[in-house]
Amino acid sequence: MKDTTTFSIPVLFNVHSFQTDLISWYLSIKRDLPWRLNQDPYRVWVSEIMLQQTQVDTVIPYFNQFMNRFPTTYDLANAEEQDVLKSWEGLGYYSRARNLHAAVKEVVASYDGEVPHEKDKLKKLKGIGxxxxxAILSIAFNQPEPAVDGNVMRVMSRVFHIEEDIAKPRTKKIFEDVVREVISHDDPSSFNQGLMELGALICTPQKPKCDQCPVQEHCLAYEYGNQTDLPIKSKKKKQKQTDFYGLIIQNKHGELLIQKRPSEGLLANLWEFPLMPKSELPIEEWFKQHYGADLSVNAKRGQVRHVFSHVIWNIELVFAQVEGEEIDYGQFVTADQLKEYPFPNVQYKMMDEIL
DNA sequence: AAGGCGGGGGA
DNA sequence: TCCCCAGCCTT
Structure with missing residues (x-):
């Protein structure tokens, strides 16, 4: 069997020197981040989930708060999902929180609450790709396994002058093979974290600081002078827009109508003010159909625009009063009770408009 | 292989 | 604006 995508490390590449230069640099400059306090596998795990597609500075306060609230696997496993989501509120990609919660429950049920160090067991847990x-195997258990993220693909594409499109799924395998060939077996943790730290601080997407780079002498792209052309990445298409009415509805007691979103899809299991897709239908008629109650619209006032990774919402705020006490869907809460529920940021934008 | 899935920061 | 970020899951 033949694999045409295999990549070979150049004969003249000094693997040991590369490892030493990278690791000694990392150990000398590494940032004092909260998840580097110790090697507790649970802490490493939580941090790695939070750091998916999310920058370090954003994660730090969430991580501290989360570990304070759920210090051990047992604490998290015994928590209600709504409380976990409340801790994740504003961080985004909420399936990470739901998957982590489910996976930690599995760890408590099957492994006595101890995060497994076996590759096959770990890989089966929800949310661990x-x-x-x-990352967990190398950082928490010191195993020489590749942890290829965007940073690593960028750094390695430059060091080895790899021109494959990093937006393609199969390209990641090439970089995993590369890392397997050059990773340090003495200190895989520092090696992997060093690659990521390098990508975050020196080998940045724009204007890489090559003059400060600890592995400059190993870098083929630097030698060729085209480091800013790498990595190659095809563009993704832009988001579609959707228009909604955001319904701010009060009952006669001044309470607000909120509802829980479906358990799947965008912002699953979070809460919201009712959103009505804009159509030809009058608001009152649409509301009667879906909620079985009569509405009197007071005013349309305020506009909220929210950009997700794949879609854009344009929301026109509508203030209304509902008649009667009964409603088929959702629930009325006081302004004070609002903060007990997990809301996505787009909903906080709407609340800001209300004030 | 492609697309869904958040939110923030930098240029 | 656009791109990027310590990606994973479903189809």
Whole structure:
């Protein structure tokens, strides 16, 4: 069997020197981040999930708060999902929180609350993909496994002058093979974290600081002078827009109508003010159909625009009063009770408009 | 392989 | 604006 995508490390590449330069640099400059306090696998795990597609500075306060609230696997496993989501509120990609919660329950049920160090067991846990698997194995258990993220693909594409499109799924395998060939077996943790730290601080997407780079002498792209052309990445298409009415509805007691979103899809299991897709239908008629109650619209006032990774919402705020006490869907809460529920940021934008 | 899935920061 | 970020899951 033949694999045409295999990549070979150049004969003249000094693997040991590369490892030493990278690791000694990392150990000398590494940032004092909260998840580097110790090697507790649970802490490493939580941090790696939070760091998916999310920058370090954003994660720090969430991590501290989360570990304070759920210090051990047992604490998290015994928590209600709504409380976990409340801790995740505003961080985004909420399936990460739901998957982590489910996976930690599995760890408590099957492994006595101890995060397994076996690759096959770890990989089966919800939310642990190829990257997080390698990150936990190397950082918490010191195993020489690749942890290839965006940073690593950028750094390695430059060091080895690899021109494959990093937006393609199969390209990641090439970089995993590369890392397997050059990773340090003495200190895989520092090696992997060093690659990521390098990508975050020196080998940045724009204007890489090559003059400060600890592995400059190993870098083919630097030698060729085209480091800013790498990595190659195809563009993704832009988001579609959707228009909604955001319904701010009060009952006669001044309470607000909120509802829980479906258990799947965008912002699953979070809460919201009712959103009505804009159509030809009058608001009152649409509301009667879906909620079985009569509405009197007071005013349309305020506009909220929210950009997700794949869609854009344009929301026109509508203030209304509902008649009667009964409603088929959702529930009325006081302004004070609002903060007990997990809301996505787009809903906080709407609340800001209300004030 | 492609697309869904958040939110923030930098240029 | 656009791109990027310590990616994973479903189809």
């Amino acid at each position: 190829p990257y997080t698997l390698g």
